[in-house]
Amino acid sequence: MPISDCEVRDPRIRRTRQLLQGALRELMLTHSFDEISVQDITDTATVNRATFYDHYTDKFALLDAMVGGGFHKLLHERNISFDGTCPSAAASIILATCDYLTQSHGDRACTKQNAFEPLMESAMTAAIRRVVINGMNKNGRSGASAEMIATTASWAIYGAVKQWFYTPDHVAAEEIVGRILQLVMPILEADRMVEPPDAAITAHA
Numbered sequence: 001m002p003i004s005d006c007e008v009r010d011p012r013i014r015r016t017r018q019l020l021q022g023a024l025r026e027l028m029l030t031h032s033f034d035e036i037s038v039q040d041i042t043d044t045a046t047v048n049r050a051t052f053y054d055h056y057t058d059k060f061a062l063l064d065a066m067v068g069g070g071f072h073k074l075l076h077e078r079n080i081s082f083d084g085t086c087p088s089a090a091a092s093i094i095l096a097t098c099d100y101l102t103q104s105h106g107d108r109a110c111t112k113q114n115a116f117e118p119l120m121e122s123a124m125t126a127a128i129r130r131v132v133i134n135g136m137n138k139n140g141r142s143g144a145s146a147e148m149i150a151t152t153a154s155w156a157i158y159g160a161v162k163q164w165f166y167t168p169d170h171v172a173a174e175e176i177v178g179r180i181l182q183l184v185m186p187i188l189e190a191d192r193m194v195e196p197p198d199a200a201i202t203a204h205a
Contacts, residue, residue, distance in 0.1 A: 017055055019045040021066040024059070033063065033119065060119075067123035068130070071100050075131065082135030090188060091181050093131060097124065097161045098173035105165070121158065129154035132188070145191045153187045160184075 023045035027036045038059055042052050056062045075081075080092045104120060133150035136142065141149075160180040164170050 064123045068127035071127040084136035084139035125154045
């Protein structure tokens with residue numbers, strides 16, 4: 001489940017969110033995401049519309065929770081956490097992204113969706129960003145700089161993994177992780193530069 005869901009301790013709330021996410025996944029087996037309404041979701045989950053809006057603002061937020069939740073579940077099963085600095089942990093996140101993207105495209109509920117790719121992209125980058133920013137915050141790195149780094153790193157990770165995935169006859173996920181890590185680590189360590197970016201720009205002006 002996404003981080004916000006994982007922090008919920010009330011089993012009734014957790015169960016309701018699982019019902020709603022399961023209902024959306026079931027409906028996506030036979031309908032495009034655009035065709036699915038909140039009413040369809042609540043009918044399938046056997047809950048009322050008011051209950052739905054107690055948990056999610058709209059069906060896009062539900063989709064984000066479903067995709068992000070699956071990714072965070074994978075990280076949890078592999079006992080992966082990120083402290084904002086560890087390259088091996090960053091490599092584990094990259095590998096999990098490779099595996100989750102591969103699994104998602106093998107899921108009939110996802111592959112039937114013509115418009116699923118941009119939705120998947122948005123949900124996955126958001127999920128990766130949450131992991132990265134939480135790790136940076138734990139390491140005492142916060143504020144606008146950390147937010148920008150986490151956002152940039154999440155897009156870099158997902159973009160590189162997506163490029164790998166769609167490359168014909170691509171190498172195994174384990175083989176591409178090191179290459180992507182080389183690209184991403186300078187981003188994750190950007191706020192630790194000896195010379196501030198503004199100073200570098202001024203020096204070359």
